[in-house]
Amino acid sequence: METIMGKDSKVVCGGFQTVPLSESRSDFPGQPYSVSVLKAGYCLLQADGTIRADGTITLITGPRTILVDTGGPWDRDFLLETLKERGLGPGDIDVVVGTHGHSDHIGNLSLFPTAVMIVGYDVSEGDAYRPNKLAEGHAYRIDEHVSVVPSPGHTGQHVSVQVTGTSEGTVLVAGDLFECCSDEDSWRDVSMDTAVQEVSRLEALRTADVIIPGHGLPFRVLRNS
Numbered sequence: 001m002e003t004i005m006g007k008d009s010k011v012v013c014g015g016f017q018t019v020p021l022s023e024s025r026s027d028f029p030g031q032p033y034s035v036s037v038l039k040a041g042y043c044l045l046q047a048d049g050t051i052r053a054d055g056t057i058t059l060i061t062g063p064r065t066i067l068v069d070t071g072g073p074w075d076r077d078f079l080l081e082t083l084k085e086r087g088l089g090p091g092d093i094d095v096v097v098g099t100h101g102h103s104d105h106i107g108n109l110s111l112f113p114t115a116v117m118i119v120g121y122d123v124s125e126g127d128a129y130r131p132n133k134l135a136e137g138h139a140y141r142i143d144e145h146v147s148v149v150p151s152p153g154h155t156g157q158h159v160s161v162q163v164t165g166t167s168e169g170t171v172l173v174a175g176d177l178f179e180c181c182s183d184e185d186s187w188r189d190v191s192m193d194t195a196v197q198e199v200s201r202l203e204a205l206r207t208a209d210v211i212i213p214g215h216g217l218p219f220r221v222l223r224n225s
C-alpha cells in the first residue's frame, strides 16, 4: 500500500503519489476563488507523553468568503488579528465550515454568529437548520466552484471543502481526512473507521490536485495517467 519513492515523494496507493509543497506555499490564487492557509496545523508528540496539536485554518475568498476550520479556542486572538490584516471582520465571513467536531478545529465557531455554519453534516443559519443530503453521500454546493463534500472516517460526519479553478487546479481543504502529506503511519490511529476513511481518502486523491491536510502543510497529488 505504501512505497517510499524518494526523499520528497511517496506513493500512497495505486497511481497516486503525493508531493509536499514548499513550506512557504500557503496561497493558491484562483478565479473566482482563492485559497489561503492562515495557519498550518501540527501534531507533535511531547517528551511527557502529551500531544501538542492544532488544526489547520483556511480562508477561501471570492464571491463568498468562507472559513474552513477555526483552530482551537486558544487561536481566538490569532484568528481575529489575521482576518483583520486581510481587511476582514467576523461579520464578513459568509460561511464557516467545521470539518469535524474536534476541539482543535471548531474552537472559535462563536466568533461568527451571522455566518452560515456547516459543521459535519449540519448546515445552519442562526438556529435554522437546512435540509441537506450530506449523510446520503451528496455534496452540499455553496456555488458552482465550492462544494462541501462528505469524507467520513476520521469521524462519522467528517466533511472536506472542494474548490475548483485555482492556479493549482482543484484544491481540497481536507480537515483530518489527511493528517499531513506522509501520514500512512499515523492516520489510522486517530480514525473512527479506517475502512470508511480509506474510501474517502482514495476519492480525494482521485479528484484533488492539492490537498490541505488538518495537521500539516499542503501537498500536491500526482496521478499516473
Ligand SMILES: [Fe+2]
Residues within 6 Å of the ligand: 100, 102, 154, 176
Ligand atoms: Fe480530528
